[in-house]
Structures are given as C-alpha cells and as structure tokens.
C-alpha cells in the first residue's frame with residue numbers, strides 16, 4: 347500500500363506529548379535502568395500463526411523459557427540481588443503458572459503483555475479482548491492487577507492508549523522515542539499513562555536468537571556487551587535512562603546468560619545507575635510530577 351492522497355498522512359508529530367521532564371533520580375543516582383523481561387513463551391510463534399501450535403519444534407523454542415530460561419534468569423537476579431519487571435502474556439500465565447509464580451515469589455513485578463501476544467494494530471478486532479483476557483489470567487492465577495503494560499511487538503495505537511488509561515494502567519513501556527519517562531497525551535488532549543520508553547538496542551532477540559522461521563546470525567558476547575556498555579555509559583553522561591527488552595527464552599540460554607551476567611555486573615559496579623522495576627520508575631515519576639505541579643500552582 348502506498349500513499350494515494352496527500353491527506354492520507356497527517357502532517358504533525360505522531361506523539362503530541364511535550365519534552366520529557368528532567369526529574370532527578372532517587373538517592374543521587376546519575377542514571378537509571380528499568381530492568382525488564384517479556385515472557386512471551388510459545389506465543390512468540392502462535393501469535394503469528396496458530397497452526398504453529400502443532401509444529402512441536404517451532405513451539406519448543408518458546409517452551410525453553412518455562413523449562414530452563416525463567417529459572418536461570420531468576421537465579422541470576424537472586425545472585426545479583428536485583429528486582430525486575432516481567433511483562434507476561436496471559437497465555438504464559440495459564441500454560442506455565444508455576445514458572446510465573448516463581449517470579450512472583452521472588453518479589454518481581456508482573457505486568458501486562460497481552461494474552462496471545464497479538465499485535466495491537468490500529469482497528470484490529472482483538473485489542474479489547476487481549477487486554478481483558480490478560481488482566482483476567484493474572485488476576486485468576488496470581489491475584490495480581492498489573493499497573494504496567496508493554497505492547498506485544500511493541501506496537502501501539504490511540505484505541506489502545508485510551509483503553510490502558512481507562513483500565514487503570516499507570517505506565518506503558520512500548521515506545522522508542524525518548525531516553526526519559528514522560529506522560530502521554532491522549533487525542534483529546536487529556537493526560538494519558540506514563541510512557542517509559544523501551545531501548546531498542548537492549549532487545550536481546552535482535553542479537554541473540556535464531557529460530558526456524560526467523561533465521562539470522564547471532565552476535566557474540568564481545569559485540570553485544572560492547573554495545574550495551576556504550577549505550578549505558580553515554581546515558582550516564584546524559585543523566586537519562588535505558589529500558590531493557592529481554593526475553594528469558596533468549597537471555598536464559600547459556601551463553602546469553604553469561605552475557606547478561608557480565609552486563610548487569612558492570613551496571614551494578616558503575617554504582618551510579620538506579621536499577622529499578624517499571625513500577626518503581628513510574629511511582630518515582632508520579633512523585634516528581636506531583637511535586638512539580640505543587641511548585642507550579
């Protein structure tokens with residue numbers, strides 16, 4: 347499909363929010379990292395084609411997450427004393443409850459990542475169902491009403507943004523357009539949820555996964571560690587933040603876990619990086635925003 351008329355694309359920024367406020371980080375930290383994982387499990391395959399459900403080797407890439415990836419990632423986080431956010435599909439909560447339960451027991455944040463990991467494309471029929479079923483699975487299994495949301499495939503649209511606000515979601519972590527959190531502005535000008543933008547270079551899938559239907563070269567630790575350190579070091583100079591988009595089915599594989607251990611150890615040793623969950627970042631943002639409004643009024 348190509349542009350048929352010059353009226354097809356509005357001539358204005360897609361994001362109407364103003365510049366992100368430069369709030370200071372807690373405890374005098376210089377920069378922040380939202381440490382987060384996406385628990386897609388086998389929906390990585392079935393969200394593209396439900397027929398994959400019967401292709402058992404295709405499914406097995408995702409099954410690695412419950413069998414090995416999650417336990418290994420949780421063990422690493424315990425070892426390093428870190429808490430993270432796990433954006434969990436409702437399907438993974440229903441199909442692998444014990445795996446997700448282990449993250450809950452370790453005190454990590456569980457957030458919303460759709461049910462079948464279906465792309466929230468503008469106008470698609472499943473936007474409301476994916477939201478409702480994802481909420482239902484997390485409530486039914488773990489008694490959790492999440493406050494964070496990451497869009498499957500990282501896509502978003504106005505219908506979804508309005509629904510997130512209505513459903514009491516506090517923050518989304520899907521967009522790629524900033525290095526600090528900011529508040530979304532809805533189409534009618536009303537304030538939306540807080541956006542904690544994701545950092546594309548910290549998507550482990552891009553550098554560390556090759557599957558039957560997504561074959562690509564994977565990169566060794568030296569390359570990825572160098573990228574991840576450079577990104578963090580520059581962000582420390584900027585006093586801004588990064589947000590990881592890791593997947594236990596990728597980073598829970600042996601050499602990728604070694605890479606992640608190396609990177610997180612580096613981030614901890616920097617001593618000036620606040621490593622936090624999405625909920626912690628969002629609550630800190632709210633506190634600063636309220637203080638700011640108090641000063642302004």
Ligand SMILES: [Zn+2]
Nearest residue numbers: 384386498499
């Ligand atoms: Zn995902």
